[in-house]
Ligand SMILES: [Fe+2]
């Protein structure tokens with residue numbers, strides 16, 4: 001596939017995934033406000049973003065591989081979040097005086113470390129079982 005198309009697929013999937021989670025939260029809010037019909041509209045739409053739009057684009061992009069590939073992909077993603085993204089976001093938020101955001105970024109970064117380590121252990125387990 002053309003690299004630009006592949007890149008656009010990734011961007012589109014990020015948008016669809018974000019819309020899925022956002023609409024799920026919007027539905028929660030609408031339900032709290034007693035607007036069941038609006039909650040259902042957000043939820044139905046969220047499901048289409050996830051199960052149709054994201055899933056179909058993921059299929060085209062070849063997102064899902066075998067378990068080894070998926071674990072390696074997940075380890076790479078979590079490692080980036082731990083070593084680069086959340087580390088830098090926490091530093092930048094702290095430097096900008098956004099203490100709450102800095103603390104949140106640091107805490108999430110620690111969670112991602114746990115995810116990374118669990119994925120590493122799972123990959124090791126698969127390798128040892130062969
Ligand atoms: Fe969509």
Ligand SMILES: [Fe+2]
Nearest residue numbers: 078111112115
């Ligand atoms: Fe994670």
